[in-house]
Amino acid sequence: MDWTLLVIQTLNGLQLGVLLFLLAAGLTLVFGIMDFINLAHGSLYMVGAFFCATVASLTGSFLLGVLAALPLTFAVGLAVELVVVRRLYARDHLDHVLATFGLILFFDAATQLIWGPEGIAISLPGFLDGRVSLGPGIEFPTYRLVIILVGLAVAAGLAYVVGATRIGMLIRAGASNRRMLGALGVDVNRLFTVVFATGATLAGLAGLMMAPITGAYVGMGNNILIVALVVIIIGGIGSVRGAFIAALVIGMIDTMGRAFLDSAMKLVLSAQNAETAAPALSAMLIYILMAGILAVRPRGLFAPKGR
């Protein structure tokens, strides 16, 4: 085993994990309080990336792009909640899925109309573009390291806000019994609007951080959304802690599977068979994990009690 490669792949797995957490946190909070399932969360990821890319290419500064994109994505989240989502709380999950599917179609088409089908590339500022040395022979792209640090910082901040502040207390109270919370005089609708838009901003943050790596393109949020859904299913829908653990596990397993599964399978299979089967199997790995966990615990690992 090559240790350098192992360290680098571990960091890559961590990077995917924190990105998934940023997406999953909004999804799971929104579900926890309002029992609302939002498929269009991936669209906000895309919108964040496009806002950042546009401002960055206009001003020439990636950091200005980031600073502008976050409030803009917050505003889009606010608009989506006020115009569409708010009317759906009283409905069943089938209606949530269908209506937010409609939102995805709308957002993808609108993005294509505004920014064109090619998408936008973002270049990084010089101080983020290099590599840092993490030890003898181990070099890792600076920017990916920054993604990991930002993701971990946001996770810590979120844990503080949810666990130790007044608004966090309201969020937890809303998750365990929102009617009681309303009866105690808290404006649950306003609380939810804020939570929804904050979740949107986190998704936007994830999207704009990915944009310098993959570019901003139409439909970029759709596939990663499914993985984020797998994360919240495994973590237990409604649990931020579960989402964090599951996101890191999924990020790690997916990355490791793609990196090492073919060499692992060559130990037991012929080289040719391993090379055919490994890509398919590594693509399926996280879903197999999900199936295994749900077979034992149908509500995920850390499902909040009393739901």
Added chain:
Amino acid sequence: MVVSLRFGVTLGVLAGFAVLPILTELFDQPYYLDIAMRMMCLAIAAVSLNLALGFGGMVSFGHAVFIGIGAYAVGIPAYYGEYSGFIQIPLAMGAAGLFALVTGAICLRTRGVYFIMITLAFAQMAFFALVSIEEYGGDDGLVIDTRSEFGGLIDLEQTATLYYLILAALIVSLYLVRRIVASRFGRVIRGAKSNDERAQAIGLDSYRYRLACYVISGALCGLAGALLGNFTGFISPDMMDWTRSGELIFMVVLGGAGSLFGPVLGAAAFLILEEFLSSLTIHWQIIFGPLLILMVLYGRGGIDGLLGGGAGDRHG
């Protein structure tokens, strides 16, 4: 005898499908025949999804995977030179049913939103597996150069023959679902949908009934996929993309979930809408998406509800 509006529309649409090849031949518009064949294939898929979703209350967000399996059950044997429809069609239904059995056994342990998400995730799993298998074209898909052969009994290379085979399959599917829903089995399924505790309290193992229903639904959807593969002559993982599953749910709800014929109307309306809007602008989804949202917000019961159907009790 008073013929209800719903019954009239049902007969009218089926009769329309039956005479369409004559009309397109007469006016030399083969393009409309293609749309009608797509419509009928997707209608079979929507009818099968409706059995699980509308009657059984199982909101499967991965039904397009069965279309894909059915299509690949035609494409992969054809890739190896096996063109017999007597092998391909049972393989399509069998493989789709088996996938439904294995994944359904896990999915049905969960409820509500978990069920929606896990069916979606399993479909994604199959999607990515097919994308990464280079042998069968991966992302680029597979061309089916020869349609299923039925030992000289019928010749699907003639478009009209394929057309009537699809129409016959649609009618048989509708008849089958009607018989299932009306049977004791169907009553258990519907009963468990409206109150599962009660169904279990009177001694019914509703899990097994649901699973059987899910498998039947998957197999029927596999048939739709096999026919669609024969019709398009080209199959790719894109057929089981999750947005396709979303479109199938849309067809069912648009037509009226829990009504027998609603999904056929839904599939027809969906494709007509798609054709019409995409002829206006390439950004047609910018209109289509909001229409979908408006339908969810204000269009209870779907088209079937408009026609006075009472079966659209999807919120039961």
